Amino acid sequence: MADLVVMASGSGSNFKAIAEKLANSPHRLRALICDKPDAYVLERAALLDIPAHLALYRREERAETEKEILSLLQYYKADLVALAGYMRVLTKYFISRFSGAILNIHPSLLPKYPGTRGLEDSFNSGDTELGITIHVVDEGVDTGPVILQKSIVRAKNENFDEIARRIHQLEHDHYPAVILKMLDGIDIEK
Numbered sequence: 001m002a003d004l005v006v007m008a009s010g011s012g013s014n015f016k017a018i019a020e021k022l023a024n025s026p027h028r029l030r031a032l033i034c035d036k037p038d039a040y041v042l043e044r045a046a047l048l049d050i051p052a053h054l055a056l057y058r059r060e061e062r063a064e065t066e067k068e069i070l071s072l073l074q075y076y077k078a079d080l081v082a083l084a085g086y087m088r089v090l091t092k093y094f095i096s097r098f099s100g101a102i103l104n105i106h107p108s109l110l111p112k113y114p115g116t117r118g119l120e121d122s123f124n125s126g127d128t129e130l131g132i133t134i135h136v137v138d139e140g141v142d143t144g145p146v147i148l149q150k151s152i153v154r155a156k157n158e159n160f161d162e163i164a165r166r167i168h169q170l171e172h173d174h175y176p177a178v179i180l181k182m183l184d185g186i187d188i189e190k
């Protein structure tokens, strides 16, 4: 058994997909950490009966908030942290405390279109091949070592909503599976 904590800021469709995958596994999704008080992911956590914690960033005191998050990760004995639409950049210090054990999902084929508008930028590029990247988090923005990339081929005239739906489906199909595999590996090493 290994323990996961998810960090998210938005709707939480990936959070839900991860929770459902882990429910049928020996591993535990211990908690959600969210930085936005009105994020829908908080409601999802309540519905799924998963403890949720708000980590509010006050002004520029990123290190203070990260200290709170690190205590939570310690409290839950997190073996792995999965960012799932977490809209904050983590400090070098934070990442060094969990080196190699923080994953992220990004809605583009990195290194193309990093940043908060990955999906919009991919769509607007006109590229025919679009996709997702699951990677280990390092100090850069969406620059860490790639674990898995999956792509779709854009059909002619597909609009943004249609593409977004397919990209999210790709995320839900693959991110929970990658997380599960990593947790299995951690479990064996423990």
Ligand code: GRF
Pocket (backbone or CB within 6 Å): 008, 009, 010, 011, 012, 013, 014, 015, 084, 085, 086, 105, 106, 107, 168, 171
């Ligand atoms: C996903 O598209 C993910 O790739 C990006 O943020 C989005 C989060 O969606 N990092 P959701 O909150 O999981 O629905």
